[in-house]
Amino acid sequence: MILVTGAAGFIGSQVAARLLEQGERVVGVDNLNATYDVRLKEWRLARLRAQPGFTFQRADITDRDAVAALFAQEAPAAVVNLAARAGVQPSVDDPWAYYATNLTGTLNLLEACRTHGVGKFVLSSTSSAYGVREGAFREDDPTDRPLSPYAASKKAAEALCYTYHHLHGLDVSVLRYFTVYGPAGRPDMSIFRFIRWIAERETLRVTGDGTQSRDFTFVEDVARGTVAALRPLGYEIINLGGDEPESINGVIATLEGLLERPAQVEYVPSHPADVPRTSADISKARRLLDWEPRTSLAQGLACAVDWYRENREWVLEVPLP
Numbered sequence: 359m360i361l362v363t364g365a366a367g368f369i370g371s372q373v374a375a376r377l378l379e380q381g382e383r384v385v386g387v388d389n390l391n392a393t394y395d396v397r398l399k400e401w402r403l404a405r406l407r408a409q410p411g412f413t414f415q416r417a418d419i420t421d422r423d424a425v426a427a428l429f430a431q432e433a434p435a436a437v438v439n440l441a442a443r444a445g446v447q448p449s450v451d452d453p454w455a456y457y458a459t460n461l462t463g464t465l466n467l468l469e470a471c472r473t474h475g476v477g478k479f480v481l482s483s484t485s486s487a488y489g490v491r492e493g494a495f496r497e498d499d500p501t502d503r504p505l506s507p508y509a510a511s512k513k514a515a516e517a518l519c520y521t522y523h524h525l526h527g528l529d530v531s532v533l534r535y536f537t538v539y540g541p542a543g544r545p546d547m548s549i550f551r552f553i554r555w556i557a558e559r560e561t562l563r564v565t566g567d568g569t570q571s572r573d574f575t576f577v578e579d580v581a582r583g584t585v586a587a588l589r590p591l592g593y594e595i596i597n598l599g600g601d602e603p604e605s606i607n608g609v610i611a612t613l614e615g616l617l618e619r620p621a622q623v624e625y626v627p628s629h630p631a632d633v634p635r636t637s638a639d640i641s642k643a644r645r646l647l648d649w650e651p652r653t654s655l656a657q658g659l660a661c662a663v664d665w666y667r668e669n670r671e672w673v674l675e676v677p678l679p
Contacts, residue, residue, distance in 0.1 A: 359383045360588070361434035363419055363467070364441035366390060368544050369482065369535070371402035372581035373438055374412065380585070383411045385432050388441065389418040394545050395676040401669075402542055419463035429470040436478035436588055439467055445546055446486060446506045446631045448679075453507035460511035461518065468522045478529045480587050481519050483512045485536040485573070485599070485636045494639035497534070497595045506631040516595065523593040531587035536599035536638045540577035540658055541665030546679040548606070549574075549659070553666045554678065555621070556613055562621045566628035568607035571635045575600035576658035579651040586647040599638020600651050612656060616663045 360377055364370035365386025374384050386406060390399055406412045415432075417424045419441050441463060443449065443456040464481065471479055486509035487501045504510040519530045539549040555562040575598060583598040610621050643649045653661075666673060 359385055359432060359434050361385050361387060361428075361432060361437045363387045363437070363439050365406065365414065366399035366403040367440060368402075368542065369538055369577060369580055369584070370440035371406060371542075372577050373440060373584045374406050375409070376581045376585050378406070378409045378411050381411070385413045385415060385434065387415050387417050387419070387428065390416060393443070394679060397672065398542060398545065398676060419466055420458045422466045425466040425470050426473070429474045429476070433474065434476055436480070437467055437471060437476060438480040438584060438588070439464060440482045442482060443511075444508065444544070446508050447629050448546070449506050449508035449511070450631055453511075456507050456511045460508075461514050464515040465518060468518065468528065471528055472522065472526045478588060478590070479519065479522075480531045480533065480584060481515060482584070483516055483532050483534045483595070484509060485534050485597070485638065486633070487513045487516070487534060488636070490633050494637045495597065496639045497597060497642055505633065520593055529590050530593045531591050532595040533584060533587055534595065534597050535580055536573040536575045536597065536636055538575050538577050538580050539662060541662050543577070543662065545676050549609070549662055551678055552610060552613055552621070553617070553663055554673075556617045556619060557666060557670070558674070559619065559622070562610065562623050564606055564610075564623055564625050565632060566606070567625055568610070568623070569605050570628075570632070571603045571605045571637075573599040573601070573603045573636045573638045574609070574655050574658070575651060576653035576661075579653050583643060583647055583649045586649050589647070591646060594642075594646060596643050596646060597638040597640050598643055598649070599636075599640050600655065601638065601640055602651070602655050603635065603637045604655055609655075609659070612659050613663065616660055
């Protein structure tokens with residue numbers, strides 16, 4: 359059995375679904391918090407509950423006793439920790455919540471793995487750990503200047519994972535995700551918001567001048583790479599990126615074509631926690647995981663637009679943070 363935390367989340371639900379498709383038994387864990395509209399989490403969770411082999415446990419990984427009881431009851435063979443407080447700018451306003459989940463929650467899971475003899479741990483991390491860099495981001499690049507509490511909390515979790523690998527022999531894969539997008543995404547993320555704003559003829563707000571670029575990565579590709587990282591690797595940090603960086607203005611132009619209407623763009627000053635660009639070197643993922651992205655940005659954006667259209671009636675009620 360594989361324990362997937364954050365199972366009602368954007369990436370976690372896709373990882374759990376892929377594991378179930380491969381015949382694995384999955385216990386999904388989520389506290390269903392209200393960081394964004396719970397209806398999105400329930401929508402994802404309903405699709406998992408419809409599949410055989412899935413069990414859901416509502417629990418918070420920051421609760422050490424709850425985590426210990428969960429491991430004693432379920433006896434997982436591996437853990438995929440996708441429960442996280444995500445987002446750069448909100449972490450500046452409430453860093454305590456980010457450290458509670460991203461660091462203390464990870465510590466509780468690692469300690470439970472040690473206590474119960476679980477041999478494999480996968481941690482979701484972030485390209486934000488790199489800060490401002492030139493060229494393609496490599497896993498051996500320095501990550502000692504994070505620009506936000508979010509990035510710092512994930513970097514700290516990576517270091518803690520290495521400690522448990524070194525001291526206790528835990529096999530750990532740390533995955534640095536690059537700007538994940540796709541159907542049923544988080545409403546605080548740019549793609550979800552851009553589609554909504556363009557489709558409903560609302561003002562589209564861009565932080566910065568739109569020339570900043572991101573290595574957008576389709577969620578199904580990320581899920582496939584995450585599952586591949588369950589193989590024995592020792593301790594490895596691995597980038598999962600789309601290998602197709604695009605400017606924000608370029609994304610908006612593609613969405614205008616897909617939605618067949620122009621965007622009404624308002625540019626606002628950039629945030630000091632934002633980086634001007636991200637670009638993933640994925641040679642390590644190719645070598646260790648036999649992984650590379652299969653979905654182009656144009657294809658992935660079309661899937662996200664189709665999902666919005668199919669679910670527009672209730673998604674319109676989801677507030678945008």
